[in-house]
Amino acid sequence: MQNIFEMAKIPLDKAAALIKINPAAAKLLAEPERTLEVSIPVIMDDGRLEVFTGYRAQHNTALGPAKGGIRFHQHVTMDEVKTLSFWMTFKSAILNLPYGGGKGGVVVDPRNLSRRELEGLSRGYIQKIAPVIGEYVDIPAPDVNTDSRIMGWMMDEYSKVYGRLAPGVITGKPKTIGGSAGRGSATGRGVMFTVREAFKKLGIDARQATAAVQGFGNVGSFTAKLLYDIGVTIVAVSDVQGAIYKEDGFNPYAVEEYLKDHGSVAGFPGTSSMDNAELLELPVTVLAPCALESQITGENAGRIQAKIIAEGANGPTTPAADELLDQRGVMIIPDVLANAGGVTVSYFEWVQNLYRYYWTEKEVHARQEEMMVEAFAKVYEAGQQYNCTLRVAAYVVALERLTEAMKLRGWY
Ligand SMILES: NC(=O)C1=CN([C@@H]2O[C@H](COP(=O)(O)OP(=O)(O)OC[C@H]3O[C@@H](n4cnc5c(N)ncnc54)[C@H](OP(=O)(O)O)[C@@H]3O)[C@@H](O)[C@H]2O)C=CC1
Numbered sequence: 568m569q570n571i572f573e574m575a576k577i578p579l580d581k582a583a584a585l586i587k588i589n590p591a592a593a594k595l596l597a598e599p600e601r602t603l604e605v606s607i608p609v610i611m612d613d614g615r616l617e618v619f620t621g622y623r624a625q626h627n628t629a630l631g632p633a634k635g636g637i638r639f640h641q642h643v644t645m646d647e648v649k650t651l652s653f654w655m656t657f658k659s660a661i662l663n664l665p666y667g668g669g670k671g672g673v674v675v676d677p678r679n680l681s682r683r684e685l686e687g688l689s690r691g692y693i694q695k696i697a698p699v700i701g702e703y704v705d706i707p708a709p710d711v712n713t714d715s716r717i718m719g720w721m722m723d724e725y726s727k728v729y730g731r732l733a734p735g736v737i738t739g740k741p742k743t744i745g746g747s748a749g750r751g752s753a754t755g756r757g758v759m760f761t762v763r764e765a766f767k768k769l770g771i772d773a774r775q776a777t778a779a780v781q782g783f784g785n786v787g788s789f790t791a792k793l794l795y796d797i798g799v800t801i802v803a804v805s806d807v808q809g810a811i812y813k814e815d816g817f818n819p820y821a822v823e824e825y826l827k828d829h830g831s832v833a834g835f836p837g838t839s840s841m842d843n844a845e846l847l848e849l850p851v852t853v854l855a856p857c858a859l860e861s862q863i864t865g866e867n868a869g870r871i872q873a874k875i876i877a878e879g880a881n882g883p884t885t886p887a888a889d890e891l892l893d894q895r896g897v898m899i900i901p902d903v904l905a906n907a908g909g910v911t912v913s914y915f916e917w918v919q920n921l922y923r924y925y926w927t928e929k930e931v932h933a934r935q936e937e938m939m940v941e942a943f944a945k946v947y948e949a950g951q952q953y954n955c956t957l958r959v960a961a962y963v964v965a966l967e968r969l970t971e972a973m974k975l976r977g978w979y
């Protein structure tokens with residue numbers, strides 16, 4: 568199989584050829600500006616010393632400081648983190664945010680850690696990457712298996728290292744210590760906004776539409792709930808233990824309550840069980856993969872029946888699947904647009920932290936909606952202009968901003 572970073576560059580190369588960017592600009596985007604690998608010692612509850620491996624990648628900072636989440640997962644690799652930072656560069660540029668792309672990760676299955684061990688690892692990671700992050704350098708945020716509580720510990724640790732309160736060094740924090748209203752739901756809300764815009768283009772009535780959502784964590788749960796709120800029938804959701812399905816739909820808010828008590832969506836009353844692969848192939852209007860990379864591949868793309876794929880996750884569709892789905896007329900709202908609501912509200916959080924002046928939830932939602940509707944329209948228009956997929960169109964929009972910024976800064 569092709570390396571994930573090489574696969575990620577395929578739409579970039581297509582967009583670069585369409586708008587004929589300077590080869591020097593393409594070279595600057597072909598590799599991250601900086602990568603860092605760290606070893607993080609943690610004294611475990613039983614007194615043993617465990618050493619974890621962590622990474623941070625900063626892909627491109629032409630438009631501003633690097634920005635992007637931190638993932639805790641047993642399969643994290645440097646290649647994955649590099650790729651995730653690459654996607655962040657384009658995501659930020661598409662939303663016209665004053666940011667570049669960054670991402671971090673630690674190789675760990677956090678389910679095997681106690682609360683004390685998790686806090687030790689989170690603080691240890693920040694101690695190790697502190698020299699390369701900062702409010703105007705690189706601003707981390709949550710990703711898979713990291714949440715506001717972990718962001719709070721990390722902000723505290725960075726503030727201790729430098730002896731000053733630095734809320735703007737990390738976003739996705741609890742509200743009391745500088746988090747923004749609306750950040751928790753932001754990524755799923757953005758998925759909903761882009762699906763709603765796609766419905767308008769395709770003449771689909773939300774109340775006649777169905778959706779299947781893979782993953783019921785931060786992104787998947789809010790995607791399901793907010794699509795439900797606009798009238799979409801949610802027929803399937805899943806987590807790592809499997810999927811639940813009901814042809815005439817269920818209430819995702821009730822599933823969330825069930826998950827709190829049972830630790831999984833599996834077994835939610837009134838639904839039948841299926842596996843994550845089957846969920847992807849359901850006959851639905853919208854399929855929203857909101858878990859991990861490479862779920863829709865050349866192998867299963869031919870069996871996908873959705874009209875719209877809204878990529879809540881980063882990189883859920885491989886290039887081979889992308890091509891097959893395009894030939895079959897499936898509209899893919901690409902990750903760099905569909906899930907950009909998270910970084911958009913992270914940007915609002917950072918601005919509020921720098922000003923120490925906070926907005927209401929209503930203000931956050933309204934500003935997020937305005938920016939995402941505009942980004943969707945710009946990408947859609949580029950798709951029409953260049954007769955290309957929305958993914959390639961998104962890279963066109965980003966490249967126009969990135970190449971100009973690199974040129975103006977004298978990088979080529
Ligand atoms: N958080 C954010 O703001 C943003 C996240 N993203 C992307 O969205 C995706 C999900 O992130 P997020 O929601 O934050 O992560 P979470 O850790 O909150 O949730 C991940 C969800 O995916 C499930 N899952 C994990 N592995 C599998 C698998 N192999 N098959 C099926 N389901 C699986 C998890 O199940 P279980 O709980 O059982 O482990 C959980 O329901 C990632 O690709 C991330 O990069 C993109 C933009 C912003």
Ligand SMILES: O=C(O)CCC(=O)C(=O)O
Pocket residue numbers: 634635636637658706707708709710738739881906907909910911913914
């Ligand atoms: O909120 C952020 O800064 C970044 C979120 C993220 O990691 C992502 O969009 O993939």
